[in-house]
Amino acid sequence: MSTGSNKPVVVIEDSVISNNVKELKSMAEVITMSPYAGVDKWIIAVKDAVAVIDRKMRLSKEVLDAAPALKLIARTGIGVDETRIDLNEVRRRNIVVTYNPGINSDSVAELTVMLALSIYRKLFILNRYVREAKWAEGQSNLGNQIKGKAWGFIGFGNAGTHVANIVKSFGCSINAYDPYLNKQAIVERGGNPLELDALLRQCDIISIHVPLMDSTKHLIGERELNLMKKDAILINVSRGGIVDDTALYRALKGGKLRGAGLDTLEDEPIHVTNPLLTMDNVIITPHIGGSTHEAVIAGAELAVNEVVRLLKGEKPLSPYKL
Template identity: 35%
Template sequence: MTPFQVGVSRDFLGADGRNLWGDIGLHALDEAGVRWSYLDRDTDELIAADLAGLDGVIFAAPAITRRTFDPAIPGPAVFARFGVGYDSVDLAACTAHDTAVTITPDGARRPVSTAALTLLLSVLHHVVVKDRMVRQDRWQEKTAWMGRGLTGRCVGLIGLGNTATDLVGLLRPFQVDVVAYDPYRTPESARECGVRLADLDPLLAQADAVIVMAALTPETRHLINARRLALMRPSAVLVNVARGPIVDETALAAALRSGRLAGAGLDVFETEPPAADNPLLGLDNTILSPHALSWTDEMATGNGDSAVRAVLDVLAGQAPRYVVNRDVLDRPGFQRRLAGLTAPR
């Protein structure tokens, strides 16, 4: 049998040919005797020609679409996504071609929850505008920018998944009241985390800070729109560390500009990078990050180890832990692929 072959998407590489993330644990592939290399093209979409002969692919930015597959050429048995989002992956196409798609919630959990807390505190304390005051000799303006403490406040979470649950633990020292909107969680499971569930509109009306941590789906696109922003307290802040299109940016900018909302912290945008005329860029009551606030060595190690583990699980004939298109696991074609793969001797 031919050796197990793995491709790594080329967007990991910088201009100098080094991995932008540093050590992402690819040495574990070497130790397992797996042949791997970076893909030839740096592309926004992987197509079948990019993947010929590969059994697994570790990828970050490229989209996986129907063009990724050619019925005449067997595709990879696993696409291991370096991260937790998979809105750019056509799961139905992957399942139809007996390909598992995995994500890395174990690797992203603490880095993203820490980023959410960092952004929340930065917005409440006006960190960026106060930094500008010092650099621009505007020291006397500081009394116009009193911050707000977090202790004892109500924090609303949109989504109570893996990362949000970790954030709840980080928030405990602040003695906050945490309420969450998540139609997939039961009240009992939320209570085990120290969280109470609520419908979205009541949550928005009572929270001092709202943090978006849900996945982007057709149901969550523009979930936070003008009507819902109007429900929030004028003193409240909104933080988004999930996906930009969950929030209607035009409506958010209008609410911030008019004073209907006190502030916002965004690590993600509807279009990335945002256009130069995006009104959010000119507002002092926003703190913005280029979808990179959780870009840390901790994230690199965690996501990399998890993605590599998924590939090695497939090599060992086992279903990886974090498969998102779980229907594929029962397909005879995928089962045959697991049984037919082997490590090089």
Template identity: 40%
Template structure:
């Protein structure tokens, strides 16, 4: 019997029980775990692999070209910035992600950051624990109802956030050049240009994916248009916001504050100016996390391998659609397999 070699390039979990539960029910799969840090590490561990499951290890063109028989690379989570998609497509390798495992969690986290900053929860907690019992340290606080939140990007997560904030009395704007205006209106959301969103919003929540077109898209020009009492929230990717422009806007008082789950460099450097600002809330790229979301992400990443190697289908969450021009697999019919997760 042919054995498919599946390598987990790197992982930060206590074990691989969810991956094993999906993959090792198939006798034809051999699972190998590694902790690759560099491209050379990946090449050494994966040169003869049939499939890769990736977390942070770099899989650039050099790695792709060294892979001798790889058919699919899946990545934990939504982003695939660790993988050279063009090189994978040229080599006929399917790349898959898990785009739907933590939608509620991220929307909830964005809402929690908004409420925590607006009600000055983090600031008040710090002062109380340091012996100061005085509500005036939180001034000013403004009523939430009647204010406006602007969503940068209007995919599934910001759509969920929109539904969560409407009962709080917030008006919702969104900027997304790819989303149909009439569909946004059906959801009770006004689709506007980015400049208008920045000028009108009291809260700006960033949900755009990181790509060249979105890198630094919230920068000096956008901060200059924002209200002085506006706050910006980011649960997408750090580089979508131009960080130096953000620091300057906070320092100059162009905006009131920020609540960030992601930053340009993670972990954030110990001397970063954001760490010393009382009007900034920081969490450690944790918006995605719940026990249920982690289990779903890991299981679905493994199932993307099964889609290709065992079922002979394109993976359910195929990212590089153009690979279909280079490799012929069966259409994706994953319903029964994914119901078992």
């Protein structure tokens, strides 16, 4: 809520780290909010806001309804979907949404490769053995190398191609399914184009790099998991909901997959009773694939700049096509 100044009000998450906030504060009354403060407090905060800089908070219809003056939502990252914003309400009110495609692709790519290597080399199991003084057990629990493995990409945009450029150096073959790219475009990006079912059947490592939308909800379910090789691994660094987590647990429990690396889940934060937490061959990180210091700062500075442009009457640089 405004403190009564005549400046326009901008709400910014407290997790947004930017070197150009000073310029924004010279132009606007800036209200800092925790993304975990709760809907009731956000409703109060956005009452007079013309812009919101959003990183983690989900801007629901309830929150948006409380912000009649809102003109811009500046996302610090690449994600613009229903897990972040009520898109129907945004469209109805013609609220501009900006985002930063590719800003965290390096960070996401590094985590993707790390998860695959950690599963193949049983990194977390071996670390536990050492901490439990089970040195001999650790030495006898051998992993595998990824050299020569077939890597399959579901989605071959910025993040996918960044991963591909890394794992080529490990000697992995690059295979890709992307419904928005034709075969020639995939080839030009260094991939072997395959249909989804063929990709699942043929590849040793499957990593997901597509947004969550109606067409990708449970894209990987029981049928798709049954198509995968018995010793394959699945990496999801995209969005929860693309993988049917219940079906994934059943596949892992039944020994149908080697393992899984998950940075995103259907229900976040994960509940302590989630059965995936009981699996030694599952590594779960708290949705931080794109959240390195470098990526967070770069994305925040671009988001702040979009708000500054709004206040100056300038057009946005990177509007999301709603």
